Amino acid sequence: MTWTLQLPTGSLLTLNQRMHWAVKARKTAELRTAACYGARSAGIPASERLHLTLHYRPKDNRRRDSDNLMATFKPTADGIRDACLKDDTPDYLSWSEPVIHAPSADRTPALWLVVEARGTSMRATGPAASARAAACPVPTGSVDVAASTSTAWSTAKR
Secondary structure, three states, X not given: OEEEEEEOHHHOOOOOOOOOHHHHHXXXXXXXXXXXXXXXXXXXXOEOOEEEXXXXXXXXXXXXXXXXXXXXXXXXXXXXXXXXXXXXXXXXEEEOOOEEOOOOOOOOOEEEEEEEEOOOEOOOXXXXXXXXXXXXXXXXXXXXXXXXXXXXXXXXXX
């Protein structure tokens, strides 16, 4: 099974950025929360193994290194772990190098995460599962992840 989660492009992080620690922390929290809420609202079940691929479509045609997107990938992987994995070690989570696509005609940037189930579903139990569920509650109603994360990260329990 495969799911595609839209992520906020305003929170994009790269390994070459130099920013104030508080700005970086806010963007990191937004990405983690967006991935967690996105996984919950998409109905991704607790799984024994998932595979993640981050995709980015920039607004312009400048050359970019895909490995710079690992700064964005890490908090999204943590958000997926919060939502539906026991741990984010290689035993439970695998990933591909981030993919950078050509810009669209309307020059709108986009950031999304493709989540593939590579193992059996399982029911999350125990204290660790309860702590993860509290960190990322199941959203109620219709949730626009990209729009809701700017305030949602500050209210989510850590």
